[in-house]
Amino acid sequence: MASVGKIARRTFLIGAAAVAGGFAVGYYYYRKPFANPLEADLGKGEATFNPYVKIGADNTITIVAPRAEMGQGISTTLAVMVAEELDVGLDQVKVEHGPASYAYYNAAILEEGGPFAFFDESMTAQAVRSGLGVVGKFLALQATGGSASARDGFDKMRQAGATARQLLIAAAAQKLGVAAADLETANGSILHKASGKSLTYGAVAAAAAAMAPPAEVRLKDRADWRLLGKPQKRIDMLAKVTGAPIFGIDVRLPDMLYGTVKMSPRFWAKPVKADLAKAEKMPGVVKIVPLETNYGHGFGIIADNTWAAFRAADAIDAQWADPEYPLSSAAIGDVLKQALGTKGSAMRDNGDVDTAFADAPRERIVEADYAVPYLAHATMEPMNATARFGDGALDIWCGNQAPTLVRQLCANAVGIEQDKVTVHTTFMGGGFGRRTEMDYALCAVLMAKETGGRPIKVTWTREEDMRHDAYRPAAVGKFQARLGDDGMPVAVDMKLASPSVIAGTLRRLFPSISPLGPDKSIVDGAYDQPYTIPNYRVSGVAAPVSIPVGFWRSVGSSVNGFFHEGFMDEIATAGKIDPVEMRKKLMAAYPSAVKVVEKVAAMAKWGEALPAGKARGMAFTLSFGSWVGEIIQVADTPAGIRIEKVWIAADVGTALDPGIIEAQLISAAIYGLSAAMGQEITFADGMVEQSNFHDFDAMRIFQCPVFEVAILENFHKMGGVGEVGTPPAAPALANAIFALTGKRIRTLPLSKTVAFA
Amino acid sequence: MRLTVDGQSFDFEADPDMPLLWALRDLIGKTGPKFGCGIAACGACTVHIDGQPVRSCSLPVGQVSGAVTTIEGIGTADRLHPVQQAWLEEQVAQCGYCQAGQIMSAVALLDEVADPSDADIDNAMGGNLCRCGTYPKIRSAIKKAAALKTAGL
Numbered sequence: 001m002a003s004v005g006k007i008a009r010r011t012f013l014i015g016a017a018a019v020a021g022g023f024a025v026g027y028y029y030y031r032k033p034f035a036n037p038l039e040a041d042l043g044k045g046e047a048t049f050n051p052y053v054k055i056g057a058d059n060t061i062t063i064v065a066p067r068a069e070m071g072q073g074i075s076t077t078l079a080v081m082v083a084e085e086l087d088v089g090l091d092q093v094k095v096e097h098g099p100a101s102y103a104y105y106n107a108a109i110l111e112e113g114g115p116f117a118f119f120d121e122s123m124t125a126q127a128v129r130s131g132l133g134v135v136g137k138f139l140a141l142q143a144t145g146g147s148a149s150a151r152d153g154f155d156k157m158r159q160a161g162a163t164a165r166q167l168l169i170a171a172a173a174q175k176l177g178v179a180a181a182d183l184e185t186a187n188g189s190i191l192h193k194a195s196g197k198s199l200t201y202g203a204v205a206a207a208a209a210a211m212a213p214p215a216e217v218r219l220k221d222r223a224d225w226r227l228l229g230k231p232q233k234r235i236d237m238l239a240k241v242t243g244a245p246i247f248g249i250d251v252r253l254p255d256m257l258y259g260t261v262k263m264s265p266r267f268w269a270k271p272v273k274a275d276l277a278k279a280e281k282m283p284g285v286v287k288i289v290p291l292e293t294n295y296g297h298g299f300g301i302i303a304d305n306t307w308a309a310f311r312a313a314d315a316i317d318a319q320w321a322d323p324e325y326p327l328s329s330a331a332i333g334d335v336l337k338q339a340l341g342t343k344g345s346a347m348r349d350n351g352d353v354d355t356a357f358a359d360a361p362r363e364r365i366v367e368a369d370y371a372v373p374y375l376a377h378a379t380m381e382p383m384n385a386t387a388r389f390g391d392g393a394l395d396i397w398c399g400n401q402a403p404t405l406v407r408q409l410c411a412n413a414v415g416i417e418q419d420k421v422t423v424h425t426t427f428m429g430g431g432f433g434r435r436t437e438m439d440y441a442l443c444a445v446l447m448a449k450e451t452g453g454r455p456i457k458v459t460w461t462r463e464e465d466m467r468h469d470a471y472r473p474a475a476v477g478k479f480q481a482r483l484g485d486d487g488m489p490v491a492v493d494m495k496l497a498s499p500s501v502i503a504g505t506l507r508r509l510f511p512s513i514s515p516l517g518p519d520k521s522i523v524d525g526a527y528d529q530p531y532t533i534p535n536y537r538v539s540g541v542a543a544p545v546s547i548p549v550g551f552w553r554s555v556g557s558s559v560n561g562f563f564h565e566g567f568m569d570e571i572a573t574a575g576k577i578d579p580v581e582m583r584k585k586l587m588a589a590y591p592s593a594v595k596v597v598e599k600v601a602a603m604a605k606w607g608e609a610l611p612a613g614k615a616r617g618m619a620f621t622l623s624f625g626s627w628v629g630e631i632i633q634v635a636d637t638p639a640g641i642r643i644e645k646v647w648i649a650a651d652v653g654t655a656l657d658p659g660i661i662e663a664q665l666i667s668a669a670i671y672g673l674s675a676a677m678g679q680e681i682t683f684a685d686g687m688v689e690q691s692n693f694h695d696f697d698a699m700r701i702f703q704c705p706v707f708e709v710a711i712l713e714n715f716h717k718m719g720g721v722g723e724v725g726t727p728p729a730a731p732a733l734a735n736a737i738f739a740l741t742g743k744r745i746r747t748l749p750l751s752k753t754v755a756f757a
Numbered sequence: 758m759r760l761t762v763d764g765q766s767f768d769f770e771a772d773p774d775m776p777l778l779w780a781l782r783d784l785i786g787k788t789g790p791k792f793g794c795g796i797a798a799c800g801a802c803t804v805h806i807d808g809q810p811v812r813s814c815s816l817p818v819g820q821v822s823g824a825v826t827t828i829e830g831i832g833t834a835d836r837l838h839p840v841q842q843a844w845l846e847e848q849v850a851q852c853g854y855c856q857a858g859q860i861m862s863a864v865a866l867l868d869e870v871a872d873p874s875d876a877d878i879d880n881a882m883g884g885n886l887c888r889c890g891t892y893p894k895i896r897s898a899i900k901k902a903a904a905l906k907t908a909g910l
Contacts, residue, residue: 071851071852234848236853237845237848238834240853241841241849241853241856241860242828242829242832242833242834242837243790243827243857245789246853247791247854250788252786305784306779307775307779308772310795379888380852380854380855380887380889381793381854427852428852429791429852429853429854430852459792461795462793663848663851663894666890667851667890667891668890671888692794692798693798693799693886694796697886698886699892700883700892701882701896702883704890704892704893704896
């Protein structure tokens, strides 16, 4: 792993910012708390204790869960953290997303941004982690991503609940003239047992909120948890089964206009010729305006209804300039392969790999080339945002994963101060990383400048959404292993190349910042796996292709999980070792990993003979702090290969809501399987070839396997949940197909080689 | 133009070529049915016309002659349809965006087949895409809803 010297000499990229070494500056600022944004907007009789808790005189208890709810259930789990310590039931609280505010910065999202594996607990790794937490505070990014929300909120939100409870008790003690120690709390009330007197939280909320917060709060021991650690009913379920208007696309405002966008099908290219006359004359069309943002160029269509806008967008006749990147998928693939031939930066370099391969006999060498395509996020809810700009103030309604960034960039776009911008974050019809982008909000805001103060809802067509994403980058990898006499690997060399997600993101969000140093996401999921191999090198190269790439559920691990674990399966085959046994041996130094592998193997009864025409594959990936093993069983059927069953074992350290965690593991596996089976974004003439669900489909219910999930809590640090099921899904499936057919498929999607039922 | 939606009559002006979905969402204000693809490939816009499930994103409003039922017309938060009740009990939804369409397809299925087999569910629900992968819970919720309906709940 990286040493202190290496860290000092190089810089590395984290999240959306380039950070050079040295985090000592500004600890004062770090310790100074942000102002409570709820104070600015309290209702009558409402008191706030901290950015997460409001209590009204009528005992209405509001919890702010300031993370994007895009299906992963985080609004429920964050609310439970507060409710647990506040001693209220989940059915007694209102949960809101709250305003955009730096007070809601996510420190955990960056903590694993350093060049260390999750299990590396050396002094250096720990120091960088805490330093990156400080950076998180400095950047004050209110962001949802990196499977970090529960980890980030776990202490903060429990403390928020506990602090409020302690203040309420103190105020009640004063009011009743009794000792605080003699008071108990339950269900939003404070009880003095000896006298039988009780007060609601609301009755003392105002007095309590005015008191100085306690210097120390004691959090409950896990044994005393009533809510945490147990499956909860999601707070958003009733709204979601009744069709309630909770999504950005459902926003309706008085006097609202509707719109859509037609952006250049070639990224960054300007229109060289555009005839708007026909479109402008179509019924229902109000105006067509040029759009220019860091995401590219195009037109905004303002209309009386969405359909009129869609039709006019189709009628715009425009020619676009040539792109700055290669025109076709084949040409892009050549750039990636060339990049693979250049010197990369090694993020893991154990032993002496070059020497280990120098004298290797041919029959002991395993070699393979892997490749994966670009992928779209394809959230169910197409990109959309609603904006209103009048009297120097801007309101934006949209689902988004980074409200403070939306506020900042949209303020810049219309040239006003950030305090004149209000971001209303709605529920999201899927995110998967797509809603960290600002394009849909920026377009709506620029169009709202043109409506004379009327609000406008701008909805993208599915085609526009599919063709203007920040894609999961295509990637290629070259893999080499040398086997020892016992068939076990003694040396592996992994070289990976793909366009840089971080560089791409900086260009769109912070074009003035130049990317420095290697992009860790190119090697994530390969360099940081809990295997011990004496000579083990993983290096990455950023390939210069400027098609927009971004954060796609599990990011680099979505690529390298497939590469690394497919190649591990190849090593096991070449060494004539059972892949489960091989992993257990290589992981011996990491007991949590071994236990996951043992558990998933036991669940699937790995090794038991299967009927003819059925086979299984296994894969393991440690990502976002969670250790996940998956086994997939496939069957050969007349209609094609059927995925019959998936077993998942995941060690998440601390399981805060087993129901939601299980749902997320299954969800993430299906997301990964959908991509592995059939998804790819390809290019011709500089444009995306796919356009809608007919040519970029996902798994359907009739293809969905049966799932069995085990959640383990062996490791001493909490891991993430939302993304961790994705990386092992594709390799487990490809390994199963190898076991079934003898075909080793090293290029996704698998449907290019085999047919699925 | 006049449409009956969720038991209520609506008069409005619209180009007869406008898909029913956009008439519902933008003109009538029924945002329960969702826009997902515009080509009848994902099912998020599913509503019923005289009890039959249709993809409202691809049906011109001028061709609609029957009564339209959306997710907002099958039950309310206080009086849930058995399918909605089952969805709630099984905790089906994640992002929830496709679920209005999923539920409308499931309601139509159960109106036709009281006790659907797995194959019936595959056939009836194959046109409804879910990117969160809630399929295992959709399947169990349909079976639970069948039981609830049979029990008259």
